[in-house]
Amino acid sequence: MPNLSERKIPVPEQNPDERKKNFSEVTLGYTPEMAQKEAERCLNCKTMPCMSGCPVNVKIPEFIQKIKEQDYEKAYAIIHQSSSLPAVCGRVCPQEKQCESQCVRGKKGDSVSIGRLERFVADWHMENCHFPVKKPEFNGHRVAIVGGGPAGLTCAGDLAKRGYAVTIFEAFHVAGGVLMYGIPEFRLPKEIVQKEIDHLKLLGVEIMTNMVIGKVFSIDELMEQGFEAVFVGSGAGLPRFMGIEGESLVGVCSANEYLTRINLMKSYQEGYDTPVLSSESVAVCGGGNVAMDAARSAVRMGAKKVYIIYRRSENEMPARKEEVRHAQEEGVQFLTLQNPVKILGDENDRVRALVCQKMELGEPDISGRRKPVPIPDSCYELPVDTVIMAIGTSPNPLLRKTTEGLETNQKGCLIVDESMMTTKQGVYAGGDAVTGAATVIMAMGAGKSAAQSIDEYIQQKRTKQEE
Amino acid sequence: MFRIIRKKKLNASVTLMEFDAPFIAAKVKAGQFVIFRVDEQGERVPLTVADSDPERGTITLIFQVVGQSTMKLNALEEGDSITDLAGPLGMPTKLPEQAKKICIIGGGVGCAIAYPQAKSCFLQGMETDVIAGFRSKEIVILEEEFRKNCHELIICTDDGSYGKKGFVTDALKERIEQGNQYDAVIAIGPVPMMKFVCEVTKPYAIPTIVSLNPIMVDGTGMCGCCRVTVGGKIRYACVEGPDFDGHQVDFNELMHRNGTFHQREAECRLLAQADQL
Ligand SMILES: Cc1cc2nc3c(=O)[nH]c(=O)nc-3n(C[C@H](O)[C@H](O)[C@H](O)COP(=O)(O)OP(=O)(O)OC[C@H]3O[C@@H](n4cnc5c(N)ncnc54)[C@H](O)[C@@H]3O)c2cc1C
Ligand code: FES
Numbered sequence: 166m167p168n169l170s171e172r173k174i175p176v177p178e179q180n181p182d183e184r185k186k187n188f189s190e191v192t193l194g195y196t197p198e199m200a201q202k203e204a205e206r207c208l209n210c211k212t213m214p215c216m217s218g219c220p221v222n223v224k225i226p227e228f229i230q231k232i233k234e235q236d237y238e239k240a241y242a243i244i245h246q247s248s249s250l251p252a253v254c255g256r257v258c259p260q261e262k263q264c265e266s267q268c269v270r271g272k273k274g275d276s277v278s279i280g281r282l283e284r285f286v287a288d289w290h291m292e293n294c295h296f297p298v299k300k301p302e303f304n305g306h307r308v309a310i311v312g313g314g315p316a317g318l319t320c321a322g323d324l325a326k327r328g329y330a331v332t333i334f335e336a337f338h339v340a341g342g343v344l345m346y347g348i349p350e351f352r353l354p355k356e357i358v359q360k361e362i363d364h365l366k367l368l369g370v371e372i373m374t375n376m377v378i379g380k381v382f383s384i385d386e387l388m389e390q391g392f393e394a395v396f397v398g399s400g401a402g403l404p405r406f407m408g409i410e411g412e413s414l415v416g417v418c419s420a421n422e423y424l425t426r427i428n429l430m431k432s433y434q435e436g437y438d439t440p441v442l443s444s445e446s447v448a449v450c451g452g453g454n455v456a457m458d459a460a461r462s463a464v465r466m467g468a469k470k471v472y473i474i475y476r477r478s479e480n481e482m483p484a485r486k487e488e489v490r491h492a493q494e495e496g497v498q499f500l501t502l503q504n505p506v507k508i509l510g511d512e513n514d515r516v517r518a519l520v521c522q523k524m525e526l527g528e529p530d531i532s533g534r535r536k537p538v539p540i541p542d543s544c545y546e547l548p549v550d551t552v553i554m555a556i557g558t559s560p561n562p563l564l565r566k567t568t569e570g571l572e573t574n575q576k577g578c579l580i581v582d583e584s585m586m587t588t589k590q591g592v593y594a595g596g597d598a599v600t601g602a603a604t605v606i607m608a609m610g611a612g613k614s615a616a617q618s619i620d621e622y623i624q625q626k627r628t629k630q631e632e
Numbered sequence: 633m634f635r636i637i638r639k640k641k642l643n644a645s646v647t648l649m650e651f652d653a654p655f656i657a658a659k660v661k662a663g664q665f666v667i668f669r670v671d672e673q674g675e676r677v678p679l680t681v682a683d684s685d686p687e688r689g690t691i692t693l694i695f696q697v698v699g700q701s702t703m704k705l706n707a708l709e710e711g712d713s714i715t716d717l718a719g720p721l722g723m724p725t726k727l728p729e730q731a732k733k734i735c736i737i738g739g740g741v742g743c744a745i746a747y748p749q750a751k752s753c754f755l756q757g758m759e760t761d762v763i764a765g766f767r768s769k770e771i772v773i774l775e776e777e778f779r780k781n782c783h784e785l786i787i788c789t790d791d792g793s794y795g796k797k798g799f800v801t802d803a804l805k806e807r808i809e810q811g812n813q814y815d816a817v818i819a820i821g822p823v824p825m826m827k828f829v830c831e832v833t834k835p836y837a838i839p840t841i842v843s844l845n846p847i848m849v850d851g852t853g854m855c856g857c858c859r860v861t862v863g864g865k866i867r868y869a870c871v872e873g874p875d876f877d878g879h880q881v882d883f884n885e886l887m888h889r890n891g892t893f894h895q896r897e898a899e900c901r902l903l904a905q906a907d908q909l
Binding site: 336337375377381382402403404412415418419422426436437439514515558561562563 | 659704717871
């Protein structure tokens with residue numbers, strides 16, 4: 166029976182006072198009954214507007230139909246045709262800007278909670294389906310993947326299924342990219358990412374960690390070693406700083422550093438050696454997911470006061486709505502329309518305050534967002550002991566600098582053609598390394614298309630050789 | 633996993649370890665470093681490579697036991713393995729073109745890094761002088777190795793218990809005033825030592841390269857933790873360094889930044905000592 170309620174079924178969450186003290190997942194996910202009821206809100210529109218909002222065109226009404234029929238495994242199979250990482254995307258996709266923004270139900274009331282349904286299906290699959298994975302037969306061709314983030318993992322999985330011998334070269338001591346080092350445990354349990362990685366290993370994908378390509382091997386050397394194509398999914402990990410006075414003081418760090426220490430190096434857990442700043446009051450500069458993750462991590466690390474400093478208003482914040490709400494519930498204070506101008510230190514060069522200037526919204530700029538303009542004489546000192554910069558990242562120049570023929574645009578992003586081939590023959594790229602910092606689903610989608618192109622490229626080469 | 637194939641105690645607090653790491657051994661050049669992690673709970677710690685043997689596929693690390701991670705590493709024996717070793721990272725040392733006469737200065741455990749520099753310069757046929765400074769006689773390391781790889785070796789001790797009494801800066805000044813014309817000086821050691829060496833060479837306009845040791849996490853340029861100010865600009869020591877023009881480095885800032893986790897490090901040491909009791 167269709168559910169005509171204008172409101173979506175709420176999802177159980179850990180209570181804010183409780184979750185502030187732990188790193189366990191905040192959103193607990195739908196039960197089968199809740200998923201059923203929410204699925205019944207889907208009108209199964211013929212035109213499928215939601216699908217057009219999905220960067221990888223998951224057949225959304227079809228999988229929701231299967232939930233209605235309680236055929237969860239089929240629902241999973243439908244999602245999996247288009248997305249390799251449903252358990253991850255169901256948790257971290259900005260659905261309100263994608264599929265859910267197009268949902269007809271959203272015109273009057275809430276849109277169908279597509280993300281939560283996706284997560285439900287993926288979790289159900291992980292819990293209940295344990296099919297033995299069969300390693301596909303080797304087709305005689307080897308492909309190297311540089312970087313084990315969502316783009317690299319997806320590309321590796323798709324190629325392995327087609328019989329390629331795939332090796333992932335990952336710079337860190339574990340694969341997973343941002344899913345492991347950036348996005349915190351309370352939003353994306355690392356166990357889920359690890360399961361995806363373990364699944365790839367069963368498919369025969371080899372993962373070599375501690376391999377910084379450009380240093381230990383160049384891309385050309387990989388080709389000489391017999392890899393017929395290379396996929397570069399090296400992300401956009403280079404953090405930006407603001408260039409303001411005081412950024413080298415003790416107590417200023419990038420969100421990447423703060424989050425890596427916590428997530429990847431597990432400094433929040435007893436028994437792990439990596440230290441992290443212990444802070445009383447923290448200012449996080451920025452308004453994206455990264456800023457929210459850093460602020461919410463700081464709360465959990467015991468900071469008494471945590472501020473988000475953002476120069477536009479809350480409406481313009483690029484972070485997911487849910488993240489903003491969660492941060493607010495956890496006591497993070499939002500100082501919007503304020504711009505950090507200077508960081509002040511004490512006699513030991515440790516941060517003591519952030520000087521902020523108040524802003525107001527002026528005319529829209531090229532991005533269409535109203536441009537913040539400083540209000541004269543509005544600077545004030547915000548007493549903090551830690552400043553975390555979360556104002557964006559760009560691709561690491563390491564590979565470009567060490568690979569002849571690999572070209573980038575002005576922003577340092579690798580240039581690719583429609584087939585995702587870079588300016589170097591046989592070298593493909595996708596994900597944040599090409600787009601600049603974007604989303605998991607886009608990186609995943611890029612990995613998928615690149616796998617398709619790499620397959621065509623190698624098959625064509627083979628046919629030519631046989632002729 | 634990376635196996636320890638040789639362990640040798642160089643003095644009471646400095647240990648040499650040779651690791652099986654063929655990929656790194658094949659590539660590493662003087663001045664580059666690796667990041668190690670002892671076990672699954674371990675932190676990522678940078679160490680400059682002291683020596684390498686591409687044929688045997690090994691690299692040598694020399695470290696002073698100063699904190700939790702080096703204590704853990706030091707507790708391992710030949711045949712044991714560590715979980716991670718990533719490298720070679722950073723840029724190889726770049727000497728001024730056509731440099732003919734070089735002075736290499738090592739302070740304490742910094743000699744471990746000064747040594748591959750001396751070896752590399754010496755093998756390239758440069759006239760290589762080495763000034764190695766230690767607190768006292770008991771902690772002198774690598775004397776034999778240096779002797780084989782330089783023209784003149786001057787050992788200084790702070791207390792005069794061995795070699796010349798005094799600091800490396802005194803010895804350097806003396807050498808310069810005696811008329812030795814160095815095309816470059818390479819200084820590797822504690823931050824204050826490098827700072828003072830730079831102050832000595834500056835009036836003579838001798839290009840001085842220092843190897844910086846800021847705190848690091850990834851070692852690939854993605855956290856910014858290792859940032860140092862050189863010539864007024866922020867540089868990432870892990871990718872653009874660890875070597876920089878010493879006359880441009882803001883040493884005071886580096887000293888402060890290196891103290892970020894001092895409190896916690898001191899606590900760890902106390903805990904570890906308590907464990908041993
Ligand atoms: C804190 C944070 C929160 C985020 N939250 C969200 C969210 O909620 N929703 C969302 O959709 N997106 C989010 N994003 C963005 C999303 O995570 C990225 O867009 C996505 O991970 C990009 O995937 P990728 O595979 O291109 O690169 P990455 O995930 O960055 O992976 C790149 C990998 O390549 C490795 N590598 C780099 N250089 C080399 C080299 N030379 N040799 C070998 N390996 C190398 C890196 O170590 C890394 O493992 C977030 C990002 C951050 C930082
Ligand atoms: S150590 Fe992270 S950027 Fe250098």
